[in-house]
Amino acid sequence: MSARDRILAKLRAHQAPQPLPTPDLDVHYAPRARHEDTATRLARFKAGIEGFHAEVHLCAADGWIAKLEELCRAKGVGSLIYGARTPAGAALTSTGLAGVALRAWEGQFEELSADLFHRLDAGFTQARGAIAETGTLILWSSAEEPRTLSLVPPVHFALLNARQIHPTFFDALRNERWAAGLPTNALLISGPSKTADIQQTLAYGAHGPKELVVLVINAEEGAAV
Template sequence: MSAREHILSRLKQTQIPSAAPLPDVAAWFEGRQRNENISERKARLKAALEAVHTEIHEVTPANWTATLVELAKQKGIGQVLIGTDTPHGAQLQATDCPDLKLIEYTQPIDTWRDLLFDGVDAALTLAMGAVAETGSLILWPTPSEPRLMSLVPSVHFVLLDVDHIHSDLFSAMKANHWENAMPTNALLICGPSKTADIQQTLAYGAHGPKELVVLLRQSTGDLS
């Protein structure tokens, strides 16, 4: 028997171990559920986001656009980038805001890169949900609201419905069936962009928006 045949014979005689069983992730999280109501999840999320300099405003379906316009005025914002053909973008366009220019993301980035990077003060995107446990906003980029909207402008307005705050990431993934349609980019945002140098001096806006403003929109059923 040649050396090659000897090696092949040993390989064929090797017992292939059976695959280890997959962990029961659902059972692990089920045993650690907090069983919180919406108000408790909202409180945890707010505390986590505010701890990292996120600005939060509780709004209603009726006044969130007026709140955004007023905040833009206070911050000296002249232009807000909105998505293309989005319901919340249409709501903002229907609001009386003569001093605020709304720019739709309708062109390929190559045709208006200079304006996006140098001429747009802020952007508005809708959050798919949020994770109370980690204080994270879940953004689901689409052709209507590309990822650059949450990365380039200095101020990032995020509209978040209170009903979409989940206790943990697993709950969010399960509720939205992530296993069926994962996007190219699923973003978890935990505050404004920040970095620190070797002397541990913290600076905001180095790699993205220096301000994160969350409009926490309560559901109609919560109004009293």
Template sequence: MSARDRILAKLRGARPAEPLAHPDPAPHYAARARNESKAERLARFRTGIEGFHADVHVTTEADWPALLARLCADKGVGTLLFGAQTPAGRRLDPATFAGTTLRPWAGRVEDIKADLFHTVDAGFTQTRGAIAETGSLILWSSADEPRTLSLVPPIHFALLDAAHIHPTFYDALVSENWAGGLPTNALLISGPSKTADIQQTLAYGAHGPKALIVLVINAEGDEQ
């Protein structure tokens, strides 16, 4: 018997006859979800993502386009790239964006690479939801709204409905039935890009957006 065979025989001999039972996490997470209000989830999410240097603005379904236009003006955004065929993209009116050019996403990355990396100031995306426990946004990319919009421009504006903030990642997986089908790419975003590669010093904006600005639609809250 070779050394390899002896090692494999030991491993097989140590393997339990029946798979080890794992505790079911559902009761713990379900209890938390039941006992936490929408306002509490929003507060937890906001504390978490602001701790990672993101900016959060609470608004309403009717007012968020005007808020986005105002923030673009405040940030000096010359060109905003967005998915024109998405529900949120259809709400954007160029007439309200003084000084900002709205550029619909079109074509392939290879075709617009020079503009994307050198002339586009910000990207705007919808979000699928968020996770209160980690202060993370959930984005599912699509042909109309590719991940490039959130990963390349210096500023990322993200639109979030507070009703879709989940207590935990587990709750998002279960309540939205992620097992039933996922996109080719799903993103969890907890702030602007950051790295500590150089002398273990944390730096923001090294490999992506330098700023993350979240517009939260909250029917139960006040605008901020």
């Protein structure tokens, strides 16, 4: 028997550990979510993601576009790419941003790559939800809002509904029924781009967005955060 055959035989003979039954997982994670209201989850999420150099701004549900316009002006953002065929994108198209050239995502990546990498200042996406325990945004890419919008432009603006912040990753998987189907890409984002490749020193903004800015709506219960 060759070395290859011996390795394959060991792999075939190995019994993979059985996953814990769902009721056991529910019992384990339930105490973490107990008694947590929107304000508590928002506070934990905000503390976590700000610890990784992201910005969080609380907005009224009808005031996020004005806040986005204000932030673009403060950061010198003159152009922004977004998915026009999403609910938030449709609102942006209707209202516009004073002083900002809006670029709707359309066409193929190859047709947009030069602008994405060299001309556009920011990308805008909706967040599917967030995880309070780790300070993490959840983004599900789609044809209307591809992952490129959050991974390439120097500034990434993300719109998050405070009511969609889950206590833990397990709660997100369970509550949103991820097992029933996932997109091609599910993104978990906890801050701007970073790397420790050079002398194991953590550096932010080495590739991808140098800034992550989260606009949180429906945060009335956590308005004092």
